Amino acid sequence: MEYLYFLYIDFLHKYNLPEFIGMATFPLLPFCMVAAALILVVLFLVLMERKVLAFFTQRKGPNRVGPWGLFQTIADAIKLLCKENITPTGAEKFMFNLAPLLAFVPVMVVWGLIPFSSEFDFMSYSVSALLFMTIASIPTLGILLAGYASNNKYSLIGSFRSVAQAISYELPLVFVLVSIVVLASSLNLRQIVLAQISVYPFCGWFIFPAFLGFLIFFICATAELNRCPFDLPEAESELVSGYNTEYSGMKFAFFFLAEYAMMFIMCAFMATLFLGGFLSPFGFYLSERFIHNDLLAQVLVYFEQVFWLFLKTFFLIFCMMLVRATLPRLKSNQLMGFAWKVLLPLSFLNLFFICCYKYFIYAK
Amino acid sequence: MMKKSLKPFRDIIALALGHLTVFKHVFKRPVTLEYPEKKLPLNDNFRGEHALVVDNEGKLLCTACGTCQRVCPSFETIEIEKEKNESGKFYPKNYTIDLNKCIFCGNCVQYCPFGAIIMTKEYELADEKKSALKLDINTLKKNYSDSIIKKTVKSKR
Amino acid sequence: MNVIISSIDFIYNWARSNSVWPLTFATSCCGIEMMQTSAANFDIARFGSEVFRATPRQADVLICAGTITHKMAPALLKLYQQMPEPKYVIAMGACTCGGGMFTDSYAVVNGIDKIIPVDIYLPMCPPKPEALLDSLIKLQKKIRKETILDRPKYIASHVSDLKIDEDSEFLIKDSGIILQQWGVSGNLQEGLAYEF
Numbered sequence: 001m002e003y004l005y006f007l008y009i010d011f012l013h014k015y016n017l018p019e020f021i022g023m024a025t026f027p028l029l030p031f032c033m034v035a036a037a038l039i040l041v042v043l044f045l046v047l048m049e050r051k052v053l054a055f056f057t058q059r060k061g062p063n064r065v066g067p068w069g070l071f072q073t074i075a076d077a078i079k080l081l082c083k084e085n086i087t088p089t090g091a092e093k094f095m096f097n098l099a100p101l102l103a104f105v106p107v108m109v110v111w112g113l114i115p116f117s118s119e120f121d122f123m124s125y126s127v128s129a130l131l132f133m134t135i136a137s138i139p140t141l142g143i144l145l146a147g148y149a150s151n152n153k154y155s156l157i158g159s160f161r162s163v164a165q166a167i168s169y170e171l172p173l174v175f176v177l178v179s180i181v182v183l184a185s186s187l188n189l190r191q192i193v194l195a196q197i198s199v200y201p202f203c204g205w206f207i208f209p210a211f212l213g214f215l216i217f218f219i220c221a222t223a224e225l226n227r228c229p230f231d232l233p234e235a236e237s238e239l240v241s242g243y244n245t246e247y248s249g250m251k252f253a254f255f256f257l258a259e260y261a262m263m264f265i266m267c268a269f270m271a272t273l274f275l276g277g278f279l280s281p282f283g284f285y286l287s288e289r290f291i292h293n294d295l296l297a298q299v300l301v302y303f304e305q306v307f308w309l310f311l312k313t314f315f316l317i318f319c320m321m322l323v324r325a326t327l328p329r330l331k332s333n334q335l336m337g338f339a340w341k342v343l344l345p346l347s348f349l350n351l352f353f354i355c356c357y358k359y360f361i362y363a364k
Numbered sequence: 365m366m367k368k369s370l371k372p373f374r375d376i377i378a379l380a381l382g383h384l385t386v387f388k389h390v391f392k393r394p395v396t397l398e399y400p401e402k403k404l405p406l407n408d409n410f411r412g413e414h415a416l417v418v419d420n421e422g423k424l425l426c427t428a429c430g431t432c433q434r435v436c437p438s439f440e441t442i443e444i445e446k447e448k449n450e451s452g453k454f455y456p457k458n459y460t461i462d463l464n465k466c467i468f469c470g471n472c473v474q475y476c477p478f479g480a481i482i483m484t485k486e487y488e489l490a491d492e493k494k495s496a497l498k499l500d501i502n503t504l505k506k507n508y509s510d511s512i513i514k515k516t517v518k519s520k521r
Numbered sequence: 522m523n524v525i526i527s528s529i530d531f532i533y534n535w536a537r538s539n540s541v542w543p544l545t546f547a548t549s550c551c552g553i554e555m556m557q558t559s560a561a562n563f564d565i566a567r568f569g570s571e572v573f574r575a576t577p578r579q580a581d582v583l584i585c586a587g588t589i590t591h592k593m594a595p596a597l598l599k600l601y602q603q604m605p606e607p608k609y610v611i612a613m614g615a616c617t618c619g620g621g622m623f624t625d626s627y628a629v630v631n632g633i634d635k636i637i638p639v640d641i642y643l644p645m646c647p648p649k650p651e652a653l654l655d656s657l658i659k660l661q662k663k664i665r666k667e668t669i670l671d672r673p674k675y676i677a678s679h680v681s682d683l684k685i686d687e688d689s690e691f692l693i694k695d696s697g698i699i700l701q702q703w704g705v706s707g708n709l710q711e712g713l714a715y716e717f
Contacts, residue, residue: 050566056389059564060396062571065539072569078536079581084605086578236545241576248578248605326386327379396564399654438615439625464619464632467646490611490643490656492663494634497618497644 031112038111042260043073048314049260049321056325080256083249088151091246095149100247100254103142106135107261114268115190117278117305127187132269133174136224139258140166143233143243146255150246158242161332162226162233168339169223169230175347176213176220179354180206180273193277202281207274209357213350214274216343218319221266223339225259228324232332263320264313271312278305406485411470413486414461414499415507417479424505425480428456432472432481441465442472459504463489463497484511530668537581537607538664541657542572544580546600549587551614551647558650568657577603582660583637584653588616588623589630598683601637606676609664611656612639615646622646637681 008029009022047062047069054061062069087093112123113132125131140163147159181187183206184195198204207214223230234242244255271277280286287300330338397404406412417425428446436442445458472481484507491497499507547555559565559573574580577600589597601610612633615621620631633639640663643656667675 050571052390054564054566055394056386057561058389058392058394058396059561059566060394060398061564061566062569063567065569069567069569072539075536075539075569076572078532079540082533082537083581083607086603086605236575241574241579244579245576246578252579322383322387326383394564395561396567397562398567399563399651400658403651438622439620462619463615463644464642465615465621465624466644467615467622487645487649487652488655489645489648490641490652490659492641492659494618494632494639494642497642 034112035108038108038261038264039257041264042257043077045260045264045317046073046076046256048317052318052321053325056322077253080253081250085249085251086246088246090151092149092151095145096246097251099142099146099149100251100258101142102145103139104254104258104261106138106142107258107265110135111261111265113189114265114272114309115193115277116309117302118190118194119302124188124190128189129177129181129187129192132189133170133177136262136266137166137170139262142258146247147243150243152246154240155243155245158233158235158239158245161239162243165223165226165230165232165335165339168336169220169343172216172339172343172347173220173224175344175351176210176217177273179210179213179347179351182351182354182358183209189272189277193272193279196276196279201284202276202279205274205276205279210274210350210354212346213354214270216347216350217270217274218316219343220339221270222320222323223335225263225266225320227263227320229327229330230335231329232335235329263317267316267320268309268313270316271309275312275316277312278309280304280308410485410487411468411473411483413463413484413489413507414466414472414504415482415484415511416459416501416504417482418505418508424455424501425478426456426459427478427480428454428459429477431475431477435471435475437469437471438465438467456501459501461499461504463499464494482508484508485514486511526669533669534665534667538661540569540572540581541609541660541664542574542579542581543570543584544577544582544600544604545573545575546583546597547586548589548593549616551586551616554647554650554653555584555586555613558653563650563654565654565657568654568661570657577601578605580604581607582609582611584611584613585617585633586613586647588614588621589633589636590628591630592628594630594636597633598636598681601681606679607664608679609640609660610637611641611643611653611660613643613648613653613656615644618642618644636683638679 005022005026008026009019012019012022050072051061051069062072065071065075087096110132113125113128113135115124143162144159147155147157147162150156180192184192186192186195192206196204196206222228226233233239234244239245244252247255285301285304287297287304291297291300419425428444430444430446433442433444441462443458443460443462444456446454447457449455468483470483473483486507489497547553557563559571565571570582577583581604583601583604585597601608610633612618616623616629617633620626620629623629624631630636641656641660643652645652648656
């Protein structure tokens, strides 16, 4: 990091800029990079979702805008920015405008907590797993606010459903997280990843002892993200469009962005907890093995770690899309019953099993 | 009792099979037709835009008898201005079909005693102006010659 | 200056014409053809329009697929007014273009252009899915012809002269006279917003 800082200062000196500008702006740089990366990822993710869903139904998906439809989401984004911004007369104006930001900003913050490589993460705390769960539940507040401020019955019902769903599914989610923390003996996400290193390739990943936990986590994450089959808050056939019924143009784009960004981050989190995060599935890094220049290999290892994390994340996202393409929407009572009667006891069972595993096998 | 205890497992197997079935479709080729470039072949009895049949001498076969008007299920869709020519035969001075009201049932074609009206295979009829969808006699004649050039209908006599 | 405007126009029109999100508004049988258009064989997603929004706030084009009755007319107008600019309307099917085979019916509006301004008329009963795709392409061509300088004119032309009365939900004209009334039995009483 210090090396990068000096590079940056040198770069500024070339253009005769004083050093204090560098000192002031250097901490902001990672955040700008993170934000830009996140938006790029989301633009790609929306296109990927549309393409993959098209392939599941033997369609072709967007293919008219640019090569292979690559610019489709860019066209969508520009169009949404150009659209008229409507604020309904009966709405609470301040809260109505605040809600999309409240849904979007925590996502940006949470994104920085993911360890992308063994050296490089934007925020690393000893309790970052806990922090992740706390901040990741703030967008629900934005959704609640959106429903309340829109002065629309469908929005209100949609946001109620979303909050009820978030509260019920957060419990099993956290219990599974606890089991992972028990396994890794740390709340730091990077430590959790490093605890998954083993002698044999990918045998140390926590998905093997905690497979039940992985399934529970996957289901709960799908519910947290309001995706199919848990998309009751946006159920189009009954609730028009749920909490974002009254939102148009840019504010809707913020909700849209937040939803997809959260999907990516949740999957990255899942990959970090269960699939060994940035670890290579071969047990060694390809660049270490095949590139004999030491300095270059050291730098490339970091990029490779980011690559592995993204690969695992996109695999999980693909699984989520598969679930979306397959299952129909649940009923409201089924949704709640499933969380409290099935997932919560199973997550206790998982925790118990993991504790036994840790005490009798893993510790020795 | 045994069956009930096995139900969750059967459910899980069913869910997995469902996902597998959907997943198989990724490897199948898309069935999509790239529409503006490729078009589906139309059925022989497809009913598209109307056309008035013109014979080799450039005369309409239509005698303005009004049968098409009478069999038309829509209200005031076909309007005919009747007129006599020098030899005492009736001919349509103006013949309009309002596509805004037409339901393309093909009754007018079927009931025409002279085979004077046919239906071409044109179906891309969208237009920005409503008035353009009111086909007058010249448009209907042009439709006939166009569709003969495109060979979508067989030339009569 | 011209160069700047034309380049802005290009981006603006390119973006809008390539992401036309339709509103789910299928009032009768043409809706089946609309579903078929978004299904695998004709795949409206190729044009970036598979995002059928349920709420008018996020839609760009109102594909009016099906007969509009007098009872439905206020709802149609309300949906149109709730859509944010720039908005477009495709009248799909003969019923929406000019009444179709229900022209002489007491209950059907003879063409939705009596209620809202229409951009593309698509006759036939019902149109083939290809025809709907063709109308979408024609709409895209129409969007590409617009310039940003014409916006005020465009907005002025896209305002309906009818209004919905807040208390009774009847269609009224700007002068405030109630033009459409429904009795308790559902029978149409005197005075219509549009002739039939």
